Amino acid sequence: MLHRYAFSNFQSFREPTEVSLRLNRKVPQVGWDVVSTGGHRLSTVTAVIGANGSGKTALLKPLVFVAWFLKNSFRAPVDSLIAVTPHFSAIDEPTEFEVEAEDPDGQLWRYVLRLTPQRVLHEALYQQKVKGFSYVFVRDWDESAQHYQVKQQDFGMAPSEARKVRPNASLISTAAQYGVEQAQMFTRIHLQTNVVATGRMSFRADRDLPVAARHFALNQEQQAWMVSLLKSWNLGLSDVQVREQTLQMPGEEPEKVWLPFGVHTDRQGLKHELSFFNESSGTQSAFVLLAGLLPALAEGGLVVVDEFENDLHPHMLEPILDLFAHKETNPHKAQIIFTCHAMEVLNVLHKSQVMLVEKNEECESTAWRMDSILGIRNDDNFYAKYMAGAYGAVPQL
Numbered sequence: 001m002l003h004r005y006a007f008s009n010f011q012s013f014r015e016p017t018e019v020s021l022r023l024n025r026k027v028p029q030v031g032w033d034v035v036s037t038g039g040h041r042l043s044t045v046t047a048v049i050g051a052n053g054s055g056k057t058a059l060l061k062p063l064v065f066v067a068w069f070l071k072n073s074f075r076a077p078v079d080s081l082i083a084v085t086p087h088f089s090a091i092d093e094p095t096e097f098e099v100e101a102e103d104p105d106g107q108l109w110r111y112v113l114r115l116t117p118q119r120v121l122h123e124a125l126y127q128q129k130v131k132g133f134s135y136v137f138v139r140d141w142d143e144s145a146q147h148y149q150v151k152q153q154d155f156g157m158a159p160s161e162a163r164k165v166r167p168n169a170s171l172i173s174t175a176a177q178y179g180v181e182q183a184q185m186f187t188r189i190h191l192q193t194n195v196v197a198t199g200r201m202s203f204r205a206d207r208d209l210p211v212a213a214r215h216f217a218l219n220q221e222q223q224a225w226m227v228s229l230l231k232s233w234n235l236g237l238s239d240v241q242v243r244e245q246t247l248q249m250p251g252e253e254p255e256k257v258w259l260p261f262g263v264h265t266d267r268q269g270l271k272h273e274l275s276f277f278n279e280s281s282g283t284q285s286a287f288v289l290l291a292g293l294l295p296a297l298a299e300g301g302l303v304v305v306d307e308f309e310n311d312l313h314p315h316m317l318e319p320i321l322d323l324f325a326h327k328e329t330n331p332h333k334a335q336i337i338f339t340c341h342a343m344e345v346l347n348v349l350h351k352s353q354v355m356l357v358e359k360n361e362e363c364e365s366t367a368w369r370m371d372s373i374l375g376i377r378n379d380d381n382f383y384a385k386y387m388a389g390a391y392g393a394v395p396q397l
Contacts, residue, residue: 001036002302002335003100003108005066010095011058012365014087019059020369021046021335023352027371030350031325034333038106043353044324047308048339048367049346050357055365056339057199057306059357063337064195064304066097066113071187074166074173081117082168083197087364094121103185104300111186119167125155136182137162139171156180190301192292200306205284209276212291213242213258222294229290233316235283238271239263260287285311289320293336297323300332308338318348351376358392 004020007013023033023041032045048056065084073082084095097113108128114121121141126133137152139162150162150171157175165174175183194201216223227240241261248254260276262283276284289305289312296303309317317340323329324336346354351370359365370376373391385391 001040001042001102001333002063003040003042003102005063005097005099007062007097008095009086009090009093010062010097011085012055012087012359012363013058013367014090014364015366016096017059017365017367019046019337019355019367021337027350027352030353032321032349032353036102036106036333037104038102038108040102040108042333042335044330044333044335045321045349045353046335046337046355047345047349047353048337048355048357049341049343050367051359054357054359055367056357057195058365059355059367060193060195060304060306060337060339061197062097063099063302064191064193065197066099066111067189067191069113069170070111070172071189072173073169074177076168078166078168080168082115082119084115084117086116089362089364113170120170123171125172137171139165141167155182157183190296190299191304192296192301193304194292195304195306203281203285203288203310205277208288209260209284210257212288213260213276215291215295216260217242217244217258219295222298225294226287226290230283230286233286233319235280235286236264237262237283238265240287241273281311282313282316286316293320293323296334296336297330298332300334303334303336303338305336305338308340309342314342314344317342317345321345321348356391 002021004018004022006016006018008016021043023043027033033041033043036042048059050056086093086095094114094116099111100108102108110126110133112122112124112126119141120139123139125136127136135151135153137150137155139148139150142149148163148165150159152159152162155175157171157178157180161178162171162175165171172183172186176187216226223242230237230240241263242258243261244256245259246254246256262274262276262279264272264274266272276287292305293303295301324334354370355367356370357365357367370391
């Protein structure tokens with residue numbers, strides 16, 4: 001489970017910024033909070049709100065980047081740049097990341113990374129012990145010697161190979177290719193997201209519906225769960241069918257794809273089938289969204305979603321978020337972090353589960369957890385006060 005992450009000099013954020021999912025004893029039992037295997041109280045839901053262009057998506061990207069770097073940087077082209085963009089006022093300064101997360105056995109880990117687009121400058125993995133964190137490995141670039149210095153404690157990678165890891169790759173991603181067990185554990189991170197290096201991956205029915213349909217076709221239990229949820233969400237559906245179809249474009253070979261079909265019942269009780277391409281954009285979005293949420297709920301993991309409510313009615317937010325609130329629907333304590341413009345979320349979540357983001361006149365973004373603002377009471381009308389500008393992070397029009 002994710003405890004916290006921090007970063008600096010990344011896109012519109014120049015100064016150090018932290019997103020914490022930890023909850024202390026002062027936070028009341030408000031739902032969407034669990035006790036981890038390691039005994040830590042954590043939130044399973046975090047909402048990120050703020051004006052357009054404030055940096056909400058940039059607040060999500062560090063998690064997505066670090067997950068990619070740990071899992072896939074070994075596969076990047078040898079001479080490619082690392083996909084990080086420093087703040088334009090500090091392009092000659094490195095970007096830094098720090099992530100603390102707990103594995104299924106309750107062990108807490110800390111990963112630290114400092115780099116430029118050209119190379120990793122510092123990479124380290126720490127494991128929590130009784131008296132604090134102890135390093136598993138530390139990798140530092142020695143500018144004068146023009147090579148990496150690496151020290152390890154029970155990591156298991158041959159020292160000669162560790163020193164030769166490419167400047168644009170993670171030691172963990174590389175070690176996993178050599179069969180290092182600890183490294184392979186980190187490459188199995190379960191993260192579902194619609195965020196890529198360039199921002200939110202926009203919804204495309206012709207691409208996303210077949211992908212989601214294929215997922216449900218191969219996961220019958222999740223397909224039944226998806227059908228039950230869509231039927232209960234007042235979308236006019238009495239069933240959803242997923243079938244394999246053969247498509248052929250002019251001049252191309254036939255291709256088999258999975259496609260979804262909505263079943264509707266009229267006043268005479270007769271059933272009518274409609275391709276999902278003819279369903280509303282809200283119904284399509286809900287179908288695709290569930291293809292990302294249900295695997296995490298069924299297996300555990302983290303979901304990072306930009307513009308969570310895209311094409312959905314604001315009243316849909318609470319029943320979808322409720323899936324993360326209950327042991328029955330979230331047995332493995334999956335977590336979700338999302339941005340949205342539906343301020344109704346402030347009527348649902350506790351102040352400790354909301355991050356506010358705004359950008360100043362120097363084009364620098366800042367973010368803070370809402371419960372860090374002095375004077376906010378648990379029984380305040382968060383929605384009304386936010387809309388009135390009491391907490392900041394609103395458009396100045």
